[in-house]
Amino acid sequence: MVELTQERAVDRSQMQVSDEVAIEIRNMNKWYGTFHVLRDINLTVQRGERIVICGPSGSGKSTLIRCINRLEEHQAGDIIVDGTELSSDLKNIDKIRSEVGMCFQHFNLFPHLTILENCTLAPIWVRNTPKKEAEEIAMHFLEKVKIPDQAHKYPGMLSGGQQQRVAIARSLCMKPRIMLFDEPTSALDPEMIKEVLDTMIELAEEGMTMLCVTHEMGFAQAVANRVIFMDQGQIVEQNEPTEFFNNPQSERTQLFLSQIIGH
Amino acid sequence: MVELTQERAVDRSQMQVSDEVAIEIRNMNKWYGTFHVLRDINLTVQRGERIVICGPSGSGKSTLIRCINRLEEHQAGDIIVDGTELSSDLKNIDKIRSEVGMCFQHFNLFPHLTILENCTLAPIWVRNTPKKEAEEIAMHFLEKVKIPDQAHKYPGMLSGGQQQRVAIARSLCMKPRIMLFDEPTSALDPEMIKEVLDTMIELAEEGMTMLCVTHEMGFAQAVANRVIFMDQGQIVEQNEPTEFFNNPQSERTQLFLSQIIGH
Amino acid sequence: MSDTPITYVRDTMLPQQAPPTSEVGPVRWARENLFSSPMNAILTILSLYIVYTVISHVGPWLINGIWDADSLSECREIIAAKGDGHHSAACFGVITARWHQLVFGYYPSELYWRPVLALLVFFVGIAPVLFPSLPRKLFIVSMVAPFLCFWLLWGGSIWLPISIALGFGVGVVAFKLLSVSVSSLVAIIGAILLPLIYWLYLSGPLAAGLASIVPLGIEFVPSRSFGGFMLSIVIGLSAIVISLPLGILLALGRQSDLFIIKTCAVVFIEVIRGVPLIVWLFTAQLLLNYFLPPGSNFDLTLRVIIMVTLFASAYIAEVVRGGLAALPKGQYEGGDSLGLNYWQSMQLIILPQALKISIPGIVNTFIGLFKDTTLVVFIGLFDPLGIASAIRATTEWNGIYWELFLFIGIMFFISCFSMGRYSLYLEKKLQREHR
């Protein structure tokens, strides 16, 4: 863990955090049926901040992330993304979704489209970008994730790590101002994890606002401004990474960290 | 290319190697369609010898092993196992298969039979052993691989390492004089690899003739009399383990070993 | 805000809370499920309207149904006496009066216990196949069941089914002896030929001889007396049971490396599946006698069973082929490396697994077949529809229509639906086990 930090240390001074608020969540509550998954969540994310969320399985991390771009509906409280409040208003949802990119654990690439088509689909149909331009943008981001030569292959022909990088490029093609990651590396083999984390670190260096659910503590130490620990649908502790890992306050956090590091 | 020595390792005194020839392969060639997989293989295995075969993927290791018990047919040259020549004669094939046990990478246990039934199947139906006797033999070998208490479970309930040990026991129940292993540990988690290797080492100590495709170099060093390196369907180098690892002669071997050990 | 400390520690954990009222209860349910969008609301109202129309038309007719009338005219009188409209009541009297025919056809009523018992025997016989947890000894029942059912249904001398069963014994013994003494190939040929010779030349005289020495038997019932659902079930079940081994052989043939055998299997399967069942039934009715030696002449029901069996075996073959294909190649190699020969590895390793995977498909084939047995009405057999026509041809019930179809339809629905659920359950279970 320590080793990772040193290896991939990032010059944090280059990543500015502005005063502008990117995401604001106030007293948000969510139920699945009668099960209370998210309880009274309060969270403010500044533009340019990089937040890592961790916590035991079932603690509601994914649900929180998914509420932010309205893949799930919340039932109480407010979520304001880039100044737009998330409500059932369809227009707001569309607006927010095109501001917020998301990467899933299982990539969810469209298997019937080539890599390039995967990347240009949304720009063409949502943003009405001319196809040519969309392809240029796509190639740009595919270069960024270092797989421009795979552009005309189908997802099934790529390794997991490559697929996840395509998924990141696909989100980036929509030029989102915020990126959400839900355990982007947990379905990957160790060698591939590195590829993907490198891409994410690069993104972080460019000042992208990021919320990332992950258990890669090396990554958290390397790039996060803040680490949030969730348990039972609540935010139990948040702190800047060094503090968080070296000096956890809550008992639960300590327990959790001891397990993670032991492993 | 290096001239090959038929010398046997002498430093492992408790494992005797007799002068009797167990397997003899002469100028063997094999094609898949028009693709020449095995080219001019010459190999003599003494009874009691323990041979490890390694080489890059696709170099024909599995194919060689599988030719020895006629899971694949060879098209030129001779394979003589225990004095019986492998030809298309069914009687010879049956005879050889009951002399030669085989363990696969994916165990290939029969999921609809219990562990005990897996082990007694072949003795009962091929050797016409009475069921009771077959079960006694099976229990004996299951004890040897240290899972007698799992005898009445189904393969699906066992861990990978346990399954591989059952597969070994199943082969042993036919009292083979030669055992072939095709990457027996490569589908296993690290902890389980050890269990299986231990079992194999034990077998080796009892003087079983063994041919084993594996990349576990520790195992090779510990028990092999000879290590054979294959590339592009040919035997490129063979030597006793210490020499092989410390002082590889061929360039290809050196390249290969550097990758393996780096990993 | 970047100056404010980002450190935050929760000291008290919040308890679970009940969701807001708008999130539970019927209101939410209706909002989410019925009126979540204008489009949805329209659909809901439209659907409710359809349901209302159907119920308002059919409901009274059903509810006012007359159950105790011996003829259509009597029924009409009762309806007229009630003073309701003309067509607003069903005459279910036909079902109370003739249900036994719809179920058993013209089987002698004092012998109804025999088909019922045969069905029970069948279920007991099939139980060990469907529920592997049962003791394996029950397989003996499975082997005896077909012959017992045959005897119970048709009756006659008990020696006939016994002497036919002996043929299988001959086959097994021949196989055992020959495979030990000669080769397995010869053994298989022997195991096929010897029973055939036995059945053709020996079993008949043997049965007759035994019957004349020890005349044991029950009353013979000709297949022409079979009818109604019993006929459908007899045709469907015997076709499925007999077609299973045939289908397995065809599937193995289709997977075979041997060109001629593979070609034959493929041609057979494709020809059978390419032509409608009704054409095959007419073939059984019109042509089968042409293909058999002059003078040989057997029962139409039997001919239909043969034809339907061949038809089913092509479909079963495809189902079993799917099961075989689902097995990893390693299973075949595992068998080979232990020195098992082809038939041994098939019997001990491949087929037990492939058949288990195929059971839902087999059940589905059976459902299709069971429904298709209604087609035998076109060649003059009394399946439920045939019985319905016969009932309508009698003076009492001439002119009745809907009630019979409704009854037959519901009976089919109940049996097919429950079998369908069963196969669905099996599929789910298999999926769970194969994870």
Added chain:
Amino acid sequence: ATLDDVKARGSLNCGVTTGLVGFAAPDAEGVWEGFDVGVCRAVAAAIFGDPTAVEFVPTTGQTRFTALASGEIDLLARNTTWTMSRDVDLKFEFVGVNYYDGQGFLVPKALGVTSAKELDGATVCIQTGTTTELNLADFFRVNDISYEPVPIETNAEGQQQYLAGACDVYTTDASGLAATRATFENPADHVLLPEIISKEPLGPLVRHGDNEWGDIARWTLNALITAEELGVTSENIEELAATPGNNPEVNRLLGTEGELGAQLGLDADWAKNAIAAGGNYGELFDNNIGENTSIGLARGLNAQWTDGGLIYSPPFR
């Protein structure tokens, strides 16, 4: 030979319809009854002395000939028209006529049609696989009027279609029409048109080539007819047989005189059994389709020749 097969089997396989009221239909117990059934029973009785020694094989219009040709049935008694091509080309042998029929038309009274010639453009229900299709085509072609055929499979189906008004006219043999009309809720609302557009001599038939068997069927039918002519009924037959009277033909018929039974290869009392089974021709007619039944057919053409009808049997001598 067929007779030997039948005797060995112990029962007669007789092809009948799948159900036509009055002619052949199984009752609630599955016992077949009807006019055609009577012929089958008479033949069985003639052979075995037992009118129940019959297996009734229901056949459709489409399957009947194959069933007979293939030997599945020994005798087809299923209101089948005797035509030349059936006799010669299909290779069957009609053993006589048990009902003289003709193709007629049934129309609702409300249509106001009085003649078949007025049926231009009408929709006509016909049973497929019968001579009626061909007759119908000929009739309309000759009269140069058009029609729309609606083919149907069974009589029950045709009745339902006709009553629902899916066709204006139902055409089949007049006897069948009468039988069908009789079961309507309001028979009076429907009329049979006066035209009979074809000759339909209906009779039992057997395969070509086995003349002995054909003789048995033929003379059994003739025995029934002669019995009526001679006044032998199921009631007085026992008496007549026990005490031979002075009418030699009756005596020959009942086997008390002569060797007629032996010539056929049957018992001497074969005809007695046949007549006793369901009565003579007239009795069969009256009990199954006659005016006192719900079918209510008049004898008409089917009266004895002595009464001005066509029913005529060659003499027993």
Added chain:
Amino acid sequence: MSTLTDPPKPGFRLSQLIYDTRYRSITIQVIALALIVAAFWWLGNNTVNNLNALGKDFNFGFLNSAAGYDINQKLIEYNNQMSHGRAALVGILNTLLVAFLGCIAALIIGVFVGVLRLSKNWVVSKLMAVYVEGFRNVPLLIWILLIGAVMSESMPQPREFRGENATQSMYFSDNVAVTNRGIWIPRIGFTNSVSGEEAVAPVEGAAAVASGGLDWLLVLGTLGLSLFAMRLVRQRADRIQQATGERPTTWYQRLGLLIIPVGIVLFLLGATIVSPYLKGFNFTEGIHLRNSLIALWFALSLYTGAFIAEIVRAGILAVSKGQSEAAAALGIQPSRTMNLVILPQAMRVIIPPLISQFLNLTKNSSLAIAVGYMDVRATLGGITINQTGRELEGMLLMGAFYLALSLVISGGMNYYNRSTQLAER
């Protein structure tokens, strides 16, 4: 290293026919072949003997003799003086017609129901489930009979349209008559016919189109050109979208292209709508869709539609939820998600079982007999066999027809299937 690169030819040793794996397979095949040949010889021999015994021969001459019976629905010219072969052809075309119509309707029903069954709307999805289970679990024959009966029992008879105080009236201002003998709809007649005489509507027969149908050829030709032009417009829209990202609105152009040229041609030809009217017993003029066709068509497509609905549902469910979530996360609207993401993937799962359903429908159309629809089973396999006594020849021809049809459909669909599958990998 060896330079041997060609596999050597195996040598034959005849002594090992049973034990040698290579020759053993030949032995087995030879035995199998011998058995099969013997079986066929036996069957053929029996057939010859039986035919001899019956005094029948085996020839197809009967196809040329006059049929003598009438067929109500015919797509080509036919009357009772024509040959049995012609009657068989009429039947074949009728089979193809109902199979074709049935496949289309079943597909539409299936897709609708399959999608609706996944609807969040409880009532709708339950209603669809009732439909699907009801049709799947009751024999098709019963449905055909029931639907046929419903149509003949519940719809008005033509005579109810007659007279001063008729109880029924036609729909759409006396243009469409719905009766229990079928539905009459107007046809288009031409007063300025190019060929001089007035043409007949196309549904009654391709023959009619060929004989008096120069006008129709003209109309259809124009329609074809319009469709082509519409495609050009669409392609242009595609190009513009690719270039600028904005898609121009073209529906009014395309609508215009579709309607105006055909309209002009129709006007020039003096097209008039000829409505059906009651004459004598039945309606005349117009196009008559017979009840037998409608009932069979409905029953087949409702029955098969229930199966297709399940296939469609399974296909859509097989596309993981992650796919629609990913599309949503990219901001793609739900309506587009179906087209762009879900359906293309579901298609691969759907098409193979869909083919076999189409095959089933085609084969099931042989139940036409139950409603009196004159398909090939009813003409060649029914009346013809019955009138001529040529069971063997007739059944053989009919079997060959169905077999060929099945092979063609499944062959074509498999080809299509393979080509779509290839594009993906």
